[in-house]
Amino acid sequence: MNTxxxxxxxxxxxxxxxxxxxxxxxxxxxxxxSTLRHxxxxxxxxxxxxxxxxxxxELKGEIGDLLLHMVFYARIASEKxxxxxxxxxxxxxxxxxxxxxxxxxxxxxxxxxxxxxxWEKLKLKAGRKSVLEGVPKSLPSVVKAARIQEKVRGVGFDxxxxxxxxxxxKEELEELNVEVxxxxxxxxxxFGDVLFSLINYARFVGVNPESALExxxxxxxxxxxxxxxxxAEANTSFEGMKLEQMDVFWEKAKAxxxx
Numbered sequence: 001m002n003t004x005x006x007x008x009x010x011x012x013x014x015x016x017x018x019x020x021x022x023x024x025x026x027x028x029x030x031x032x033x034s035t036l037r038h039x040x041x042x043x044x045x046x047x048x049x050x051x052x053x054x055x056x057x058e059l060k061g062e063i064g065d066l067l068l069h070m071v072f073y074a075r076i077a078s079e080k081x082x083x084x085x086x087x088x089x090x091x092x093x094x095x096x097x098x099x100x101x102x103x104x105x106x107x108x109x110x111x112x113x114x115x116x117x118x119w120e121k122l123k124l125k126a127g128r129k130s131v132l133e134g135v136p137k138s139l140p141s142v143v144k145a146a147r148i149q150e151k152v153r154g155v156g157f158d159x160x161x162x163x164x165x166x167x168x169x170k171e172e173l174e175e176l177n178v179e180v181x182x183x184x185x186x187x188x189x190x191f192g193d194v195l196f197s198l199i200n201y202a203r204f205v206g207v208n209p210e211s212a213l214e215x216x217x218x219x220x221x222x223x224x225x226x227x228x229x230x231x232a233e234a235n236t237s238f239e240g241m242k243l244e245q246m247d248v249f250w251e252k253a254k255a256x257x258x259x
Contacts, residue, residue, distance in 0.1 A: 015085065018071045022079075033076055040069045052214055098122065113153075120154030131155055142210045145199045153203075162204035169197045226253040 002010070021028040047062040071085060078084035099119055102109035109115045120131055128134065131154065135147050152158065159165050176190040202209040227249045231237060238246070 014068070014071055018068070018075050022072075022075055028072075031072065031076070033073055036069060036072060040066070043069060048214075052211060052218075116150070116154045117156070120151065140210070142195075142199060142213060145196050146203065146209055149200050149203055159200075159204070162201065165197070165201045165204050169194070169201050172197045223250065223253045223257060226257060230256075 023029070043062065043065045047059070047066055050058040050062045070088075074083070074085040074088050097104045099122060100115075101107035101118065101122075102115065107118065109118055123131075123134060131151050132148060135144060135151060139147065149158075159168075172190065172194045176187070176194050179186045179190045199209045202212065227246075230249050230252055234249075
């Protein structure tokens with residue numbers, strides 16, 4: 001592995017290249033924080049895909065792409081005399097030291113839960129009026145629900161056991177069923193409650209709901225596309241095919257992928 005000096009040299013090289021691109025490249029010179037925003041979001045999802053696939057080669061590249069964006073934002077900010085990359089790095093270092101008093105001070109925290117609880121209390125002490133202030137509004141809903149639940153757990157607002165949470169899931173399912181049978185205007189609300197309670201249960205059984213759903217998405221896509229290939233090999237198509245016939249190809253695809 002590289003030494004600390006190698007790592008510092010590599011980071012300095014990136015900073016130099018960023019400066020050169022910003023000063024000489026027509027495309028890089030035109031970029032603003034607004035024009036980069038959607039590209040950063042795209043890069044973040046590409047990084048998330050690499051993590052999900054545990055593709056280490058791809059992960060290395062995606063980390064680099066995202067790191068470039070962070071350096072780019074800092075460069076633009078420095079041009080406007082707001083801050084530069086050194087300010088960014090010092091700010092995160094200061095925050096890490098402040099948020100880890102069990103490492104850099106005399107606070108005791110033996111478990112992950114104690115650490116998280118300390119974090120939330122420190123954030124409130126720093127001036128936040130609500131525990132939930134730090135949850136970004138633009139987060140995808142599944143991720144946002146998980147973050148909300150983690151945040152309130154940090155101050156003790158949580159169930160004690162996974163059995164209690166599962167009972168809540170069943171309760172919400174029953175309430176949804178009642179509204180569906182009544183064809184009421186509260187179906188969407190109750191459906192949301194079911195999803196929220198399931199995401200909460202995922203936390204109690206050690207599952208990341210976003211990753212779990214994305215794995216299922218990928219699995220379904222893979223099976224469905226293989227089913228299409230098998231149908232093409234059999235010289236048949238969806239047109240005029242009944243669900244029972246489709247299911248035969250679906251099961252074949254499922255069995256082949258298991259092998």
